[in-house]
Amino acid sequence: MRVLILGGSGFVGRAVADEAVHRGHDVTVFNRGLRAVPAGVTTLTGDRLGDLSALEPGTWDAVVDTWSARGEAVRRTAELLSGRAGHYTYVSSRSVYAGTEHEKAEDAPLVDVADEGYAGDKLRGELGAAVFDGPVLLGRAGLILGPYEDIGRLPWWLGRLARGGPTLAPGPRDLGLQYIDARDLAIFLLDAAASRLGGAFNLVSVPGHTTMGELLDTANEVTGGRAQLRWVEPAVIAAAGIEPWSQLPIYLPPGELHTFLHQGDVTKAYGQGLVCRPVRETVEDTWAWMRGLPGDVPQRADRPQVGLDPQVEAKVLGE
Structure with missing residues (x-):
């Protein structure tokens, strides 16, 4: 296929670009040209909220859009590429579902389109993609992990465990986790584009694909x-004022929010062939990528840094 990736140098976009190159596709990426892309990829330079002129010529079989900010950017490219592309994928988020009170399937109610946060941006992105004049796939991803992660969740845990010593591990250790490796996400998206699959899909592993215990034990061994x-x-963590998810990345204690994030309904995606690799492979490959970096792990400027202050950790463990 002739594949256009809107992004293509960051976390998910890089995974899609790598997989597309591996498959022998003719790959073009459109971004600001600030980060490296895989060898053999054609780079078009521009700005999603500004100059799109580099996209005005050309035709493609498939477009993969990884944009995560203002939804108008998705509408602009979906309109511009209509008639010149065969399929449009927008990487959305399970955050578009309204409420956190139960597991969500694709037909669950969505947030208010006027929502000013991340969920609203993703929903407006979905609505923007809908103007494309061909099949549109909405990939509602959950927690995404793997090499090139620039959010810092799994990299923070790997770095913390590599330092060694007594380490706060948020329990219970059998707490189930639901996530997707960015490379498995890329595989599904490219397969879907090839078959011109449309509609919304929750793209994340089955609930309990791993546990907090297996993840941290594996990460400790690997590092x-x-x-x-x-x-x-969890009660001790809460009493110490430690914020799950941000100060303890990936982790959410048992309760409504954990149910929403880690027990989503993925029947539809698995019925279309989604496969998620073992947690050990994700951990090992992420650590190998980190060790090969010339400097610090990249951090997205639009996301806050995650992780627990060592002094707070030591105080809790001391008590």
């Missing part, structure tokens, strides 16, 4: 086994 995991109950 050298120097950490002593100290499992701490």
Whole structure:
């Protein structure tokens, strides 16, 4: 296929570009030209909220759009590429569902389109993609992990465990996790584009694909086994004022929000062939990527840094 990736150098976009190149596709990426892309890829330079002139000529079989900010940018490209592309994929988010009170399937109610946060941006992106004049796939991803992660969640845990010593591990250790490796997301999206599949899909593993215990035990082993995991109950974490998800990345205690994020309905995606690799492969490959970096792990400027202050961790473990 002739594949156009709107993005293509960051986390998910890079995974899609790598997979597309691996398959032998003719790959073009459109971005600001600030980061490296895979060898053999054609780069068009522009700005999603500004100059799109580089996209005015050309035709493609498939477009993959990884934009995550103002939804108007998606509408602009969907309109511009109508009639010149065969399929449009927008990488959305399960955050578009309204409420967190239960597991969500694709037909669940959505947030208010006027929502000013991330969920609203993603929903407006979905509505923008809908103006495309061909099949549109809405990939509602959940938690995404894997190499090239620029949010910092799994990289923070790997870095923390590599430092070793007593380490706060948020319990219970059998708490189920639901996520997707960016490379498995890329595989599904490119397969869907090839078959011109349309509609919304929750793209994340089955609930309980791994557990907090398996994730941290594996990460500790992979990084050298120097950490002593100290499992701490959710009530102790809450009493210490530690914020799940941001200060303890990936983790949410049992409850409504955990149910929403880690027990989503993925029947539809698995029925279309979604496959998620074992957690060990994600952990090992992310650590290998981190160790090969010439400097710090990249961090998206539009996302806050995650992680727990060492002094707060030591105080909780001391108590």
